[in-house]
Amino acid sequence: MIFDKLVTIMAEQLGVQPQEISTDTLLRDDLAVDSLDLYNLIMVLEEEFNIELPQEELNDIETVEDIIKILKEQGVEE
Template sequence: MLEKMRQILAEQFNCEEDTITEETNFKDDLGADSLDLFELVMALEEEYSIEIPADDLTNLTTVGSVIDYLKDKGVEA
């Protein structure tokens, strides 16, 4: 799942895939603002055919937290 996340994030944030780890923080490391995060959520919802409620977004601050969230929702890698 990390590899797919790297692809999505590299496209969304115009960065190199190999710089993204599970510890990568969206705001601190990738400079994401609220619009960036909204677009990322839309991309994840489309990619994994799930809905991510806005209330859940505050807990999704790193790549690892998103992977854990998706796994908790039953998304397969």
């Protein structure tokens, strides 16, 4: 499932506990993700899922659900 894989990656990359992450978790407010953290996370996701995420959509990412939506749009399957 995309969410489970994403949680594992985010916990490792951001140094947070998996239970802190839900679909409505706000990246900046709840997890203190800054632009460098987000950039690094995106790089890992692109490598992990073998995709290239559209740069114009990356600025609109606010929640974990936003990331899942973009991954699905790029063909990543549950």
